[in-house]
Amino acid sequence: MITLYGPARSSAGRCLWCLEEAGVAYENKQVDMRTKEHKSEAFLALNPNGKVPALVDGNTTLFESMAINFYIADKYKPELLGMSAEERALSYQWSFWASSELQDPIIQVFIQKVFMPEEKRSQTVIDENMAKLPAYFQVLDNALANKTYLNGKNFSLADLNTASVVSIAPHIGLDMSPYKNVNLWLNAIGERPAFQAYSNLRKG
Ligand SMILES: N[C@@H](CCC(=O)N[C@@H](CS)C(=O)NCC(=O)O)C(=O)O
Numbered sequence: 001m002i003t004l005y006g007p008a009r010s011s012a013g014r015c016l017w018c019l020e021e022a023g024v025a026y027e028n029k030q031v032d033m034r035t036k037e038h039k040s041e042a043f044l045a046l047n048p049n050g051k052v053p054a055l056v057d058g059n060t061t062l063f064e065s066m067a068i069n070f071y072i073a074d075k076y077k078p079e080l081l082g083m084s085a086e087e088r089a090l091s092y093q094w095s096f097w098a099s100s101e102l103q104d105p106i107i108q109v110f111i112q113k114v115f116m117p118e119e120k121r122s123q124t125v126i127d128e129n130m131a132k133l134p135a136y137f138q139v140l141d142n143a144l145a146n147k148t149y150l151n152g153k154n155f156s157l158a159d160l161n162t163a164s165v166v167s168i169a170p171h172i173g174l175d176m177s178p179y180k181n182v183n184l185w186l187n188a189i190g191e192r193p194a195f196q197a198y199s200n201l202r203k204g
Contacts, residue, residue, distance in 0.1 A: 001025055001026065002019065002024060002025070002027070002056070003028075003029055003055070003056045004016060004019060004029070004053055004054075004055050005029045005052060005054040005055070005056075006030075006031050006053035006054070007031070007052070008028070008198065008201035008202040008204070009202050009204075010052050010053070011051070011053055011065040012052045013164065013198065013201075013202060014065050014069060014160065014161060014164035015055065015068045015072070016028060016198050016201055017195060017198035018068075018069040018072045018157070020193075020194035020197045020198050021077065021155075021160065022073065022076040022077040023076075023077065023194075024072070024076040028201070033052070038051060046063070048063075051063070053065050053068060055068045055071070055072075057071075057075075066095050066098075066157075066161050069095075069160065069161060070095075070157065079156075080160070081156065081157060082156050082157075087151045087152075087156060090150055090156070090158045091151070091158040094150050094158035094161065095161040095162070097162070098161050098162040098164070098166075099161070099165070101136060102165050102166070103165045104129075105129035105130075105132040105133055105136075106129075106133070106172060107168075108126075108129040109126050109129045109130055109172040110172050112125050112126050113126065113173070114171075130172075130173075133169065137174075137178075137182060138179070140162070140166070140179070140182055141179040142181075144185050148185070149185070149188070150162065155192065159185070166186070
């Protein structure tokens with residue numbers, strides 16, 4: 001049995017979504033961030049970075065949410081990786097793009113708007129990072145022209161890992177209306193039973 005550590009409303013969420021897509025049995029163990037359980041000796045043995053998520057599957061222990069998703073797909077539902085070398089390359093491309101390009105400005109704004117007490121909030125950090133987002137969203141919108149999913153017709157990790165980052169954008173006040181293809185893509189994803197199961201986990 002796979003054990004995924006971390007709450008659905010964290011980076012662990014995209015792994016829970018992937019487990020739902022793979023249709024594999026798993027247990028989701030909560031890690032109490034308020035009591036710093038993620039910094040405890042027991043948790044550091046699973047993820048020495050002291051961050052969620054961590055995955056344990058038999059003798060395999062992994063950290064890094066998108067890498068965990070590649071493992072889940074490879075082992076339990078390989079079609080999620082992509083059906084050809086070219087499709088698999090797109091899964092890597094979009095996952096690396098989402099984690100190394102898109103995620104940072106979104107998270108910087110999220111931290112300022114959601115976690116930072118008002119008196120410490122930096123409008124400069126918010127403005128600088130919000131200004132980076134339209135160019136990224138235009139890249140994604142162009143890539144999705146005349147396609148249901150990033151690989152074409154088939155849903156893959158390219159979509160899952162990218163959408164897990166993109167879906168934070170409305171919560172930081174980004175105007176999504178110019179990105180028509182992105183909105184159609186998010187609607188198609190929203191109809192997936194695995195996405196709905198994951199959304200219910202997020203609602204707690
Ligand atoms: N790149 C990591 C990021 C993990 C991460 O930052 N997790 C956050 C929650 S979303 C965390 O555990 N933060 C606690 C901390 O930094 O002390 C991944 O994708 O797994």
